[in-house]
Amino acid sequence: MSYIEDVTASPDWAAIAGAAHHDPHSVLGAHPDTDSLGRTTTTIRARRPLAESVEAVFDDGSRLALAHVAHGIWEGRHDGPPVPYKIATVYAGGDELVAADPYRHLSALGEIDLHLIGEGRHERLWDVLGARPLSLDGDDGVDFAVWAPNAKAVRVVGDFNSWNGEGHAMRSMGSSGVWELFVPDVPIGARYKYEILAADGRWLLKADPMAQAAEVPPATASVVTQGSYTWGDGAWLTRRAATHAVAQPMSVYEVHLGSWRGGLGYREAAEPLIEHVRATGFTHVEFMPLAEHPFGGSWGYQVTGYYAPTSRYGSPDDLRYLIDRLHQAGIGVIMDWVPGHFPKDEFALARFDGQALYEHPDPRRGEHQDWGTLIFDYGRNEVRNFLVANALYWMSEFHVDGLRVDAVASMLYLDYSRNDGEWEPNIHGGRENLEAIRFLQEVNATAYKAHKGIVMIAEESTAFPGVTAPTNRAGLGFGFKWNMGWMNDSLVYMKRDPIHRSHHEGEITFSFVYGFGENYLLPISHDEVVHGKGSLISRMPGDHAHKLANVRAFLGYMWGHPGKKLLFMGQEFGQIGEWSVDRDLDWWLLDQPAHRQLQELVGAINGVYRTQPPLWERDNDSSSFTRLGGPTWDPSVVAFERRDSHGGRLVSITNFAGATHTGFRLALPVEGVWQEVLNTDAAEFGGSGAGNYGVVTAHPETDDGAAIAKLTLPGLSTIWLRYQPEPHVPTASRG
Structure with a gap:
C-alpha cells in the first residue's frame, strides 16, 4: 500500500483537510523521506479545496505539479531534501495565485x-x-x-x-x-x-x-503590531535605579486619561500634561488602567487585553512617547494594574478554550459575585506566569516606574464579599487565599529584582499583616500600601462643621497610632469622588469660601502627615462637580481667582515638600515623628514634628477650627528660630493673609526649659515651620 493510500484511509485525513486536527504539519508541508534505493526525496502536500491545479514553485523557477489526493489535499514528490517553495494555485475561471506555505516551516518556539x-x-x-x-x-x-x-x-x-x-x-x-x-x-x-x-x-x-x-x-x-519607538529616557532610568522610593518624595497625580482633557490621544496629551504636572509640582503621574477594556464606563478596571494598551488613545508606540516625554521632564509614571479579576465577555479570557482556564474552576473561588467578574486561578502555573510576565511587560516595554495593584484585599481572602457557605476554606481551614498570596509575593519579588527603583503599590483596605514587609520575612513584598483608614477617617472628620470637630479629634489623629506599621501612601483617589460622594471640595462644610479654606487646610495637613501622597485629578483646583468618565474636568474654574489660587497652593505645597527631607525621608520611621501639644491645648489644633536623618526639623500645625487663634502658645521641640515655609491661609492662595511674618522664635518660658512659641493660627489653615539653626534675618510678611 502506498503512503498516499495509507493517509487516505486514516480518519485523521479528513480532520486535517477540515482544519480540525491537532497537528496539521504532520501531513501538510514538506516531508523528507527515502526511496527504495536510499535516496532522499521530499513529499509536498498542500490544502487547496476546489482548485483546478496546484504546483510547488521553487526559488530557481522550477515547478512541481501536485496531484489531488482527497478532501482538497494535493501532493507531489521531488528528489532531494526540502528546499524553499511557494504554492501556485489556479481556481476555475481565475488567475494563478502564488502564496507562501505556512506548513513548510518548523516551529519558531524553542x-x-x-x-x-x-x-x-x-x-x-x-x-x-x-x-x-x-x-x-x-x-x-x-x-x-x-x-x-x-x-x-x-x-x-x-x-x-x-x-x-x-x-x-x-x-x-x-x-x-x-x-x-x-x-x-x-x-x-x-x-x-x-x-x-x-x-x-x-x-x-x-x-x-x-x-x-x-x-x-x-x-x-x-x-498585529511591532514597536519601533526609540527611547530617550536613559538618564531617568539610571537615576531611578540608584534610588529607593521609600526614602524619596512622592506625590502622585492620579489621571483618567480620557476625561482629563477630552479628545487627546497619548501623543497629544504629553505636553499639556507635563505642563500641568510641572505647575502643580507632583513627582509622579498615575494612570488609571490603560490596558484594553471593552466598556469605557468600567474606567479600565475590567480588562480584556492585558498586554494591549487601549487603542482609544493611539498605538503602543504613542503610549511609549507619552511615558518617555514624562520621564524626560522628570516625572515618574505609575499604572493601575488589575490582576484581581476579569470580565466575562465571550470574546476574551472567560472559558477561553471551552473550559475554565484563566479563571478558577470552582465558582466559590473563581467568581466575584458583586462585580460580575471572574477570578484568576492563581495556583495554576501558566496563569500565574501570564500575570507575572504582564507586570514585567509594562516595565520592560513601556518603562513604567511602578504598578498600583487594584483590589488586593479581594485577592487575599477566600470569603471576600461572601456569606457563610459561599466560600471554601484553605487547606489549613483559614480564610486566606494562599495561592493568591504566593502570586503577589512572586510578582513583587520578581519585579523588584528585574527593574531597580520601581514601586509596587497595594490598594489594600484590611489589616492584613506585612503588606510592605519583604517576601523573605513572609511579607507580601509591596513597596507601599494605600492608607485607606487614614482616608476614610480624615474625610469623615473634614465633612463635620468646624464647631463640632473638637469632639472628634480621634478621627483626624488615629492614623498616628498605626501609621508606621507599613510603608503608607495617603490616597484621595477617584473612588472618593464618584457614586454620589461628590468632589473633595463639595464635601467640605460652609459656604464656598469656607469650603476652599477647608480644602487648603486639609491638603497642608495631608502633605505634612507621614506617608506618600496621591490626589485625583481636579481636586488640585477645586473641581466642584462629581467626576464622570464621560466629560472633561471643569477647567473653566481656573478662570476664577479662588480656584486658580488653590491650584497655585498645591504647586507651592509640592514645591516645599520636595525640598524638605523631614517630610519624606523617614516616612516609615516612628522615631522621626512627634505629636506636639501644650501648653495651650485645643483639640481642633493638630501639631506634630517631622525629622530627617541629618538634623532637619519641620513642624506642621493645622487649625481645623473656624476661628483664628492669636498668641497661641505651643511648645516647639527646640528653642530658636523657626521659619514659616507654608501658610495655606496666605493671601496669595486666597486666604485672609494672617500669619507669623515669616518667622517664629521659641523661647524657654518654664522651669523645665520647654521652648514656647507664640503663634498666629488662622482659622481653617495649616502652617509649616522649618527649624533654622543658623542665624536668620527676618523677612517681610507675605500677608
Whole structure:
C-alpha cells in the first residue's frame, strides 16, 4: 500500500483537510523521506479545496505539479531534501495565485520556552506567545502562538484569510498546551482572532490573550503590531535605579486619561500634561488602567487585553512617547494594574478554550459575585506566569516606574464579599487565599529584582499583616500600601462643621497610632469622588469660601502627615462637580481667582515638600515623628514634628477650627528660630493673609526649659515651620 493510500484511509485525513486536527504539519508541508534505493526525496502536500491545479514553485523557477489526493489535499514528490517553495494555485475561471506555505516551516518556539511556560517561569512571555512579526526560513510573516490546553483544534483567522481559518490550522506543541503557526506575508496592522474547537464540539472565536494591540472598542479583534519607538529616557532610568522610593518624595497625580482633557490621544496629551504636572509640582503621574477594556464606563478596571494598551488613545508606540516625554521632564509614571479579576465577555479570557482556564474552576473561588467578574486561578502555573510576565511587560516595554495593584484585599481572602457557605476554606481551614498570596509575593519579588527603583503599590483596605514587609520575612513584598483608614477617617472628620470637630479629634489623629506599621501612601483617589460622594471640595462644610479654606487646610495637613501622597485629578483646583468618565474636568474654574489660587497652593505645597527631607525621608520611621501639644491645648489644633536623618526639623500645625487663634502658645521641640515655609491661609492662595511674618522664635518660658512659641493660627489653615539653626534675618510678611 502506498503512503498516499495509507493517509487516505486514516480518519485523521479528513480532520486535517477540515482544519480540525491537532497537528496539521504532520501531513501538510514538506516531508523528507527515502526511496527504495536510499535516496532522499521530499513529499509536498498542500490544502487547496476546489482548485483546478496546484504546483510547488521553487526559488530557481522550477515547478512541481501536485496531484489531488482527497478532501482538497494535493501532493507531489521531488528528489532531494526540502528546499524553499511557494504554492501556485489556479481556481476555475481565475488567475494563478502564488502564496507562501505556512506548513513548510518548523516551529519558531524553542523547547526551553515551552518548558518555562509549563513551569510558569517565562519572564518574557510576550516574546514567545501572541502575534510576533519575524522572518523564518526566508519568509516574512507573523508567528501566532496561544495557550489553549483543552482545545481539540485551533485556527487563526483574520484580514489575511478573509476570516476563514480553514487554511491556517495551528499545531499543538504537546503537553505545553500551546498552539503555534507561522503565517507568511501577514502585515503589521492585520486584525486577527483564534477559532478554538472546544471539547464539546463548539467553535469559539477569541481575541488573543497575549495581543499587544487591539481594535478600537467596541470592535474586539486583536491587531498585529511591532514597536519601533526609540527611547530617550536613559538618564531617568539610571537615576531611578540608584534610588529607593521609600526614602524619596512622592506625590502622585492620579489621571483618567480620557476625561482629563477630552479628545487627546497619548501623543497629544504629553505636553499639556507635563505642563500641568510641572505647575502643580507632583513627582509622579498615575494612570488609571490603560490596558484594553471593552466598556469605557468600567474606567479600565475590567480588562480584556492585558498586554494591549487601549487603542482609544493611539498605538503602543504613542503610549511609549507619552511615558518617555514624562520621564524626560522628570516625572515618574505609575499604572493601575488589575490582576484581581476579569470580565466575562465571550470574546476574551472567560472559558477561553471551552473550559475554565484563566479563571478558577470552582465558582466559590473563581467568581466575584458583586462585580460580575471572574477570578484568576492563581495556583495554576501558566496563569500565574501570564500575570507575572504582564507586570514585567509594562516595565520592560513601556518603562513604567511602578504598578498600583487594584483590589488586593479581594485577592487575599477566600470569603471576600461572601456569606457563610459561599466560600471554601484553605487547606489549613483559614480564610486566606494562599495561592493568591504566593502570586503577589512572586510578582513583587520578581519585579523588584528585574527593574531597580520601581514601586509596587497595594490598594489594600484590611489589616492584613506585612503588606510592605519583604517576601523573605513572609511579607507580601509591596513597596507601599494605600492608607485607606487614614482616608476614610480624615474625610469623615473634614465633612463635620468646624464647631463640632473638637469632639472628634480621634478621627483626624488615629492614623498616628498605626501609621508606621507599613510603608503608607495617603490616597484621595477617584473612588472618593464618584457614586454620589461628590468632589473633595463639595464635601467640605460652609459656604464656598469656607469650603476652599477647608480644602487648603486639609491638603497642608495631608502633605505634612507621614506617608506618600496621591490626589485625583481636579481636586488640585477645586473641581466642584462629581467626576464622570464621560466629560472633561471643569477647567473653566481656573478662570476664577479662588480656584486658580488653590491650584497655585498645591504647586507651592509640592514645591516645599520636595525640598524638605523631614517630610519624606523617614516616612516609615516612628522615631522621626512627634505629636506636639501644650501648653495651650485645643483639640481642633493638630501639631506634630517631622525629622530627617541629618538634623532637619519641620513642624506642621493645622487649625481645623473656624476661628483664628492669636498668641497661641505651643511648645516647639527646640528653642530658636523657626521659619514659616507654608501658610495655606496666605493671601496669595486666597486666604485672609494672617500669619507669623515669616518667622517664629521659641523661647524657654518654664522651669523645665520647654521652648514656647507664640503663634498666629488662622482659622481653617495649616502652617509649616522649618527649624533654622543658623542665624536668620527676618523677612517681610507675605500677608
